[in-house]
Amino acid sequence: YHVIFLRNVMIYFDPGTKNNIVNKLYSATRPGGCLMIGHAEIIQRAQSKYHYIKPAIYKKE
Numbered sequence: 742y743h744v745i746f747l748r749n750v751m752i753y754f755d756p757g758t759k760n761n762i763v764n765k766l767y768s769a770t771r772p773g774g775c776l777m778i779g780h781a782e783i784i785q786r787a788q789s790k791y792h793y794i795k796p797a798i799y800k801k802e
């Protein structure tokens with residue numbers, strides 16, 4: 742996918758499940774594609790392959 746919107750969904754999951762979701766989404770994202778999450782949600786940057794752009798926006802390089 743070029744863009745994935747996953748707003749206000751991951752707040753309901755535990756950290757391990759969030760990490761699994763983010764890894765699966767990363768695999769489904771094309772290079773240069775973006776993941777957009779809700780402002781209340783946090784992706785652990787140390788565990789994610791996505792590149793942080795700004796709050797709630799992450800990009801696959």
